[in-house]
Amino acid sequence: MIVKTLLAAIVAGLIAGVFMTAAQEMRVVPLILHAEKYEGEAPSADHPATQEPVAGHDQHSWLNGTSALGALLSTFSPVTPAHAHEHEGEHEEGGIMFGMSRFSGTLLANLVTGAGFSLLLAGVSLVIGYPITLANGAFWGAFGWLAVHLLPAIGLPPELPGFPAAELGDRQVWWAATVLLSAVALYLLALRRELVAKIAGLALIAAPQIYGAPQPLDISSNVPAVLGAEFAVAALATTLAFWLVLGVVSGFINDRFVKAH
């Protein structure tokens, strides 16, 4: 029964992952591709304050390695890209696993991410003892989106390739902490009756935002701001659709298959 419960969550996540892959192709992926044209233009010498553009360039060598610009940069660079990777230390040679196409890689990552978020949602539901049903699935999805996307996006909006950003590790820690605190806060706000719980919930939502997300020292970017604004909204809208599908499909599968043991 435990295995069946977990399998139900994984199946719901895979379905939502396939949906997400299709939804991304509408707005989000075209904007990423558009932004990458500008990202390649960023000469690393212009950003001495941060290492991000350099790291970004190296990690994207599979993208712009074939472009004329990449060839030009490597001509003028004192080190070859292979050496640059060695200097990065932890960054081994990149590339998409199993030699898949870019689209297949994205599909695979969406399936894994979908299954992961679905298991997290199911795990929360099981631990706190509130089932996900077809009737309340959309609410589960909406709350997942609030905790994982909207509330962290207040500090760290979805960013395009080539956008300036603070140290990656710092941002990841802030992001993960904010997701966790926001999820606990939403539980307190939505499912507990006590006044103290409501107040604690609001405080937990506010805490990471007041503490503040790590911000870059240098906010100049070659990527046009309009693309960034469009992308932030498109990414949030797309993930909202993903979470609603995830919640409703999870509820449907629970009602239909897990209940009928």
Added chain:
Amino acid sequence: MATSTVSSIPLSLNDRLVAGISALLIGAFLVFGAGLANSAVLHDTAHDTRHSYGFPCH
């Protein structure tokens, strides 16, 4: 109605917690691997996904 089933017949409270915590651990592992892990291969494979989901990325 996973949990109401759960509480009525098939899953005891103990089983429910085991299932829930297993789901949380496996889910966190998958999300970490796709979204946050500092590996060039994972990053490049999941690149567009990481940006679309708003994961902090390079």
